[in-house]
Structure formats: C-alpha cells, structure tokens
Amino acid sequence: MSSTSHLASQISTSVAQKCKVSGSCSVMLTGGRTAAQLYEVWRASGEFPLLRNIQFFFGDERCVPPDDAESNYGLAMRTLFKYGVPATCKITRMDAGQIDRDAAAWEYERQLPKAIDILLLSMGEDGHIASLFPGSSALCETHRRVLPVKAPKPPFERLTVTPCVITQAQKVFVMAFGENKTAVYQRAKLAPSDVSELPARLVLNATWFFDSQTEI
Numbered sequence: 043m044s045s046t047s048h049l050a051s052q053i054s055t056s057v058a059q060k061c062k063v064s065g066s067c068s069v070m071l072t073g074g075r076t077a078a079q080l081y082e083v084w085r086a087s088g089e090f091p092l093l094r095n096i097q098f099f100f101g102d103e104r105c106v107p108p109d110d111a112e113s114n115y116g117l118a119m120r121t122l123f124k125y126g127v128p129a130t131c132k133i134t135r136m137d138a139g140q141i142d143r144d145a146a147a148w149e150y151e152r153q154l155p156k157a158i159d160i161l162l163l164s165m166g167e168d169g170h171i172a173s174l175f176p177g178s179s180a181l182c183e184t185h186r187r188v189l190p191v192k193a194p195k196p197p198f199e200r201l202t203v204t205p206c207v208i209t210q211a212q213k214v215f216v217m218a219f220g221e222n223k224t225a226v227y228q229r230a231k232l233a234p235s236d237v238s239e240l241p242a243r244l245v246l247n248a249t250w251f252f253d254s255q256t257e258i
Contacts (some may be wrong), residue, residue: 045219046076046083049251053160054089056213057096060159066095067159070203071122072172073102073114074164076217081122093128099154101163101207102173103136105143105190105199112197136188138201143190147201151188154207161211163248165218169226169240173202180204181237181244205237205244214248224252 053069060067071077084090104112108119115135127133134153140146163171173191174181180189183204192198208214218227227250230240237243 044083045251045253046079047087049080049215049217050084050087051089052249053084053162053215054087054093056160057093058089060212061095064159066097068097068099068155070099070101070158070161070207070211071114071118072100072162072164072217073104073117074166074217076164076219077114077162078117078121080162080217081118085122085124090122091128094130096128096131097155098131098133099158100134100136101161101171102200102202103138104197105138105201106197107139108135136201138199143199143201147186147188147190150201151186154187154203156210158207158211159213161208161214163208163214163216163245165216165223165226165242167220167222167226169230169242171216171241171245172208173200174204174241174244176239176241178238178241181241208244214245216242216245216248216250218242218250219253221253227252 057067100114103114106112108115136150137146165171180191187206188203191200191202193200230243234243234246
C-alpha cells in the first residue's frame with residue numbers, strides 16, 4: 043500500500059470512529075500537490091462515498107476566486123468532491139475573496155466548531171503549515187482563530203487558521219512526502235520550542251506521513 047493510500051485509509055478510520063462515538067465529525071482540509079493526490083485516492087476508495095454527517099472546513103485559503111487554480115476550495119472540489127459531496131455532509135468555505143479580509147477571517151472564525159476533530163496539514167520544505175510561514179506574527183496569536191496573512195510566495199494574500207485552532211484539534215495528520223521534508227522534520231525535533239523558525243513544530247506530536255513510513 044502506498045503512503046497516500048495508507049493515509050487515506052487512516053483518515054477514513056478516524057472519521058468513522060469519531061462518528062461512531064459522537065454521531066458526526068469535523069474535518070479540516072489542506073491544500074497543495076500532496077493533498078490533491080490524497081484527495082484523488084480518498085475519493086476513489088470505497089470508504090469515502092459512505093461518509094455521513096461530516097462537516098468539512100479549510101485550514102487556509104488563498105485570496106482568489108473559488109474557481110481559481112490556486113484556490114484550496116477549488117482543489118477540493120476538483121478532486122475530493124469531483125462527483126459530489128457525500129450525503130448529509132457539508133462544506134464550509136473560507137470566503138477569502140472578500141475585499142475586507144479581516145471581516146472574512148472573523149466570519150470564518152464564527153463558523154468553526156470549538157475544536158476540529160480531524161485536521162489535515164501539509165508541511166512545506168520551509169517548515170510551514172497551513173499559511174503559517176516562518177517568522178509570521180500569526181504564530182504568536184493566542185486569541186484569534188483565523189487571520190489574514192501575507193505569504194512569502196504567491197498568492198501572497200491569504201487567510202489561515204492560527205495555532206489556537208491547530209493545537210486544539212483532536213487528531214492531526216501531517217503530510218511530509220519527499221526526502222527534503224523528512225530532513226526538515228528531523229531538524230524540527232532538535233529544537234521543538236522554536237516555532238517561529240519552523241512552524242511545523244506546532245504539530246510534532248501529530249501523526250506524520252512520509253514517503254515510506256509513518257511516525258506517531
């Protein structure tokens with residue numbers, strides 16, 4: 043079984059377990075090429091169409107129209123939800139295209155549950171997660187749950203959840219496929235408190251997926 047297939051299966055199992063206990067589950071999606079591969083595999087699995095009572099959220103969004111190629115929502119709709127949203131499930135989109143981005147952040151924050159049940163993240167080669175990049179002031183946020191931020195690469199304008207959401211999530215899966223990302227993870231463990239240098243240190247206790255192994 044490939045790493046991506048294994049991850050898709052793990053997510054489905056966690057969702058099913060949460061639904062069995064609570065009757066519903068909140069899942070926060072991520073973006074990027076690895077996420078696109080995951081969503082294709084997850085959608086194609088026999089487990090995805092059986093999902094019920096799931097509310098999908100997004101950990102970050104680029105300030106582009108929802109049908110833009112750079113939109114994380116658009117990515118999910120083209121891959122995971124290509125053939126529709128499973129019965130009784132709901133998608134809550136970050137409306138990052140609003141002119142007033144702070145208002146958009148507040149609006150999304152109000153729609154979030156107290157804690158996300160299952161949070162999916164991709165780590166970049168610079169150690170960023172969601173749209174929390176090294177040195178970002180949002181990494182120090184202790185009250186706001188969603189903020190407008192500027193990324194060091196295009197699209198520059200974005201909305202992102204803050205550590206207030208990430209550290210409260212009940213189950214976190216982090217994708218770090220590629221040899222360079224494995225090295226970043228190993229470096230992150232050497233100084234786990236320096237979140238500003240490597241934001242991925244926020245989730246060192248998560249379930250990490252690499253090219254050929256899973257580390258808990």
